[in-house]
Amino acid sequence: MLLIMLSVSKGQENVAIDEPGAVPVKCVACIEGKASRPSFRSTEIKTTAPLQLIVSDLSGPYEHAIGNYQYFMAVIDDYSRFVEVFLLKKKSEAADCLLHFINQMHIKFKNNGDYRVGKVRSDNGGEYTSALLENELNKLLIDHQLTVPYTPEQNGIAERFNRTEREKAKKMMFHANLPKKFWGEAVLYATYVSNRVVHSSTGAVPLERFQGCDLRSTSGLNDLRVFGCAAYVMIPSERRRKLDKNVENAIFVGVDKNTKAYRVYTTDGTMKRKIAVTFDEHYFPAKMDWKFSRDADVIYAVAPYAPETDDPFYSASGFPLPLLSFSSPAPSISGGDETEGDTTVSGGEEDSAVENIFGEPDEPDLSVVKNPVLSDLSDDDINPTSVLSVLLLQLS
Template sequence: MHRRLGHPSKDVLWQAQKHTEGFPPSIEFPKEDPICPGCTEGKMHNKAFLPSTLRATEPFELIHSDVKLFPIDSYHKYRYYILYYDDFTSNAWTVNLHNKSAAITATCQFLAMAKNQYGKQVKKWMSDAGGEYKSEAFDKMLKDEGIQILQSLPHTPQENGGAEQFNRTIMDKAEAMRHEVWLPESWWEFAVEHAVHLYNRTPVRRLKWCTPYEMLNGKAPSIKHLRIFGCGAYVFVPKDVRQNTLSRKSELMVYLRVAPGGHGVRFM
């Protein structure tokens, strides 16, 4: 389960057994943490960020946002992701971007999702003043939506603690999973997507060990569908895709994540 849930700590695993559906009840945890190659190679151990002094009292009241730049293009030629982190629920969303200018379109779609799916209007927006994507056009878009813009001081991203802490957590999780199964660096987009999916379904200490998913949706998440990132699986090949009647009916592929919307599974 440590690998299946994206390499969390033993405390988090113990809480996940109580706060999620589908966690095997018979699992016993070792007294000492065994050495995990994925954690050893993929996790960072930087100085902890101070918690943000701002705290929301309802979902979507305060969104922390940041853009993460990667040193290489991903499999689908993405170079960035933009983060949306809800302060009240700790639920997070990321959208992969080909360039920084795509952040405006992605954010408009995020705001529309908050309104249409949850009936919520974002009220405050916290970001790094020296961030990757800040522009007059972006600020105007937020102001036109009636959103109050809050910014951390330049070179002090710790003030935007929610986004900074999430970025560190999600990259620790994504890199631990990717390194363990020896996937190429360009597959970071798949590791990040799956890491976010796992994060939202993992208990958080600040939420008194509730999951972000339950805080947002009002019910405990099911983890029955989860598999180890990067594991092999034989995938059925539909008849209309096969070349002829002698073609293989299944192919060995790599498990990446549950497809967006929860319908189906993504393989490569």
């Protein structure tokens, strides 16, 4: 009789048989109870030139971003770790974006080494396995490598990038106190910066390694700014009057990769690309003044620049207040009847009112002028010269 001894202690999975010449068999119960995933070791041959291998992965869905985007797709060059990120509204747009990247790279390198995409690696998601994408890759003689299901390690470069950029974007939004709808802009700018700093795996700057250029000699780092900082956008002279502000308030959210213009978000809830922009990288409007409301797919921000100050004569517009405040009752600037409440302008346009200030208006009755800031001072304590100086400073 065969005496079967099941050895189920730690490290022993075989069934031992005391019959000479018997072949040990596996303990199925041990396998079922102890099976674990083996460690994954990459055996990939390293690439030696750009575009030999590009890897791609899709991340999402997320909350609707500005522009109604819900996904972002990364396309990474394995050799240089240069990354191109696309914002997508639907997964089905992934194939078109991937083909667009490939065609653009073939055009870019046609007269610069004539590099061409050799392999594309992605997961088995439906956005990467469409018949359209497979047919186009076959026409371009590109080998499409698909990873084994539930094995993200085979596409680890793209998987890790998506996680890292998502974390960067979150930290940037938290630091600037911006709503979640800015995640798309944050991901794009985080990628823009990542392409211009040294990568840990290559010890080189991805954009320099990809294009063979030196960013320091081409001023390629001068356009980097702190995400979410205050931006003051120059208003063209054709769109403003002589006494209007020269700039409009905005928030810096990135750099347009095609035009090299700054991407700014203005107080009227629109995204703009501008060249003439002045930045204050120590002031973040969303932390201080701007208030956001979510109406449909647009975020509106309304608040003036109001720096913190203990000066009682400092206004929200950033200019000192005059020492004399025309409160109720106060004379009309145009010399009309006195009205209750704020000063009114009647009998002409804005420009005529300004002319009246520097002309010879009716002499105001200073006995009705009240100043809450200087209410404790007597008339003898007020210096008329200083009053005029401050008023002219505000109007200059």
